[in-house]
Amino acid sequence: MASGFPGFPPEALNFLRQLSRNNNREWFQAHKAIYEEKVKMPMIALVLSLGGAMQSFAPEMVVDPKRAIFRIYRDTRFSRDKAPYKTQVAAVFAPRGIPKHQGAVLYFHISPEEVLIAGGIYMPIPAELRAIRRHIAVHWEELSKITNNRNFRKIFGRLEGEQLTRAPREFPRDHPAIDFLRYRQYLVSVTEPPRLAESPHLVPRMLTAFAAMMPLIRFLNAPLKASPPAASFTY
Numbered sequence: 260m261a262s263g264f265p266g267f268p269p270e271a272l273n274f275l276r277q278l279s280r281n282n283n284r285e286w287f288q289a290h291k292a293i294y295e296e297k298v299k300m301p302m303i304a305l306v307l308s309l310g311g312a313m314q315s316f317a318p319e320m321v322v323d324p325k326r327a328i329f330r331i332y333r334d335t336r337f338s339r340d341k342a343p344y345k346t347q348v349a350a351v352f353a354p355r356g357i358p359k360h361q362g363a364v365l366y367f368h369i370s371p372e373e374v375l376i377a378g379g380i381y382m383p384i385p386a387e388l389r390a391i392r393r394h395i396a397v398h399w400e401e402l403s404k405i406t407n408n409r410n411f412r413k414i415f416g417r418l419e420g421e422q423l424t425r426a427p428r429e430f431p432r433d434h435p436a437i438d439f440l441r442y443r444q445y446l447v448s449v450t451e452p453p454r455l456a457e458s459p460h461l462v463p464r465m466l467t468a469f470a471a472m473m474p475l476i477r478f479l480n481a482p483l484k485a486s487p488p489a490a491s492f493t494y
Contacts, residue, residue, distance in 0.1 A: 363479035377448035399436030420444030
């Protein structure tokens with residue numbers, strides 16, 4: 260699979276490594292030009308490259324770099340860790356038609372330690388989790404087919420996420436989908452070595468993983484699109 264994105268320049272991971280050792284405003288300001296040219300601009304190019312290719316298998320996902328890419332600045336207001344900057348670059352592709360910060364998404368981040376390619380729903384609000392579980396209770400055979408798909412299992416292994424030790428209150432313990440219903444998060448991921456970030460193989464590898472995730476993403480989002488939890492903003 261050809262890609263127009265050649266990979267991040269070596270200076271990108273080196274910048275993030277140095278930032279982890281010098282996580283302060285003075286150092287960042289002195290090296291901000293490197294960040295802008297070697298990290299931020301390639302990140303925008305990566306998201307645009309992914310977005311163009313994803314139209315063939317995930318046209319419902321928002322791929323605008325302005326919405327997808329996370330800021331490098333940390334929100335330290337409620338954290339004991341007052342380091343002002345993130346030491347990874349990350350982006351999220353969210354679904355249209357579902358309130359902002361809700362629904363199953365595609366996600367990736369690049370750091371000096373790894374390239375993480377992931378997807379699913381990480382912190383569902385109670386109304387979301389309730390809707391998803393009710394959807395699973397009726398359509399669990401479809402979810403089983405998705406997670407047992409040979410390509411899905413080859414790439415991700417199994418469904419990830421925190422689980423309850425008992426059946427959710429709304430469902431009987433002997434429900435045929437009880438193993439799915441106990442999940443509090445529905446996630447999949449694959450971790451690659453950081454050197455992939457500097458390779459032209461980055462985009463093809465990410466597209467392969469995202470395409471394999473999309474049946475799960477659509478399944479999780481189906482009940483939320485049918486009746487989205489209340490919110491004031493949608494993509």
